[in-house]
Amino acid sequence: MPTHQSLSGASDDELLQRMVQTHPERFGPPFWEFFISHVTPVLAPNPVVVDLGCGPGLLLRDLSERCAKAELYGYDVTPAMVAYGRQLAFIGAPPTFAVHDVSADPLPHEAGSVDLVTMSSVLHVIDEPLPMLSEIRRVLAPAGLFLLHDWIRQSLPAYLAWRRDVLKEGPVEYLRRGFRLFPVHNKYTTEDWHWLLGEAGFTIRVETQLRASHRVFVATRL
Numbered sequence: 001m002p003t004h005q006s007l008s009g010a011s012d013d014e015l016l017q018r019m020v021q022t023h024p025e026r027f028g029p030p031f032w033e034f035f036i037s038h039v040t041p042v043l044a045p046n047p048v049v050v051d052l053g054c055g056p057g058l059l060l061r062d063l064s065e066r067c068a069k070a071e072l073y074g075y076d077v078t079p080a081m082v083a084y085g086r087q088l089a090f091i092g093a094p095p096t097f098a099v100h101d102v103s104a105d106p107l108p109h110e111a112g113s114v115d116l117v118t119m120s121s122v123l124h125v126i127d128e129p130l131p132m133l134s135e136i137r138r139v140l141a142p143a144g145l146f147l148l149h150d151w152i153r154q155s156l157p158a159y160l161a162w163r164r165d166v167l168k169e170g171p172v173e174y175l176r177r178g179f180r181l182f183p184v185h186n187k188y189t190t191e192d193w194h195w196l197l198g199e200a201g202f203t204i205r206v207e208t209q210l211r212a213s214h215r216v217f218v219a220t221r222l
């Protein structure tokens with residue numbers, strides 16, 4: 001099965017560096033304004049939070065700054081990502097990080113025990129999203145939240161221009177990577193995400209678009 005890394009042509013270390021470098025732009029003030037408005041008020045005082053495909057763990061680090069009493073878990077299939085997360089400093093208790101293929105193995109959490117599941121730029125690479133969503137639904141508490149942040153389809157010219165102008169990729173690189181990654185990053189429309197979430201037994205509480213490339217959905221179990 002091709003991995004995100006093999007699809008992008010990047011090594012694990014290159015993908016790690018890219019995730020770290022782009023983190024501040026991907027999770028800047030607009031993301032946290034949205035989070036504080038729509039997620040924080042619904043969270044329990046000591047929430048259990050699970051980040052699936054957590055990459056370098058920086059979302060969990062930022063979350064611990066805003067919710068120091070949270071019990072945090074981060075799972076990623078790439079050992080280099082997990083190793084990076086483990087050496088970060090955390091305001092609250094450090095997360096439990098583990099190398100875990102979230103599409104192949106059940107999540108190590110009891111049914112109904114998780115207050116918030118986050119998944120950022122990962123679900124689009126999962127070949128079969130419905131079993132993954134069903135597993136997320138299983139571990140969520142009845143009032144638990146699923147925060148999905150993922151790519152939405154852009155036209156080919158818009159996507160290539162976005163790589164060139166926003167990611168600042170060079171004249172050769174933006175075309176090479178752009179054509180290779182176009183089918184990966186432009187897999188689902190917003191309407192496809194609506195359909196997938198509904199089909200998996202979620203209802204969308206709120207959604208927004210903070211960047212041309214990504215959409216954020218906050219969903220709960222139906």
Ligand SMILES: C[S@@+](CC[C@H](N)C(=O)[O-])C[C@H]1O[C@@H](n2cnc3c(N)ncnc32)[C@H](O)[C@@H]1O
Binds near residue numbers: 004019076102122125
């Ligand atoms: C584009 S990165 C996003 C990382 C992080 N969520 C973020 O937004 O910074 C995608 C991450 O998903 C991980 N991943 C892909 N497939 C996975 C799977 N089946 N199980 C666990 N992690 C996976 C990759 O290793 C990579 O770290």
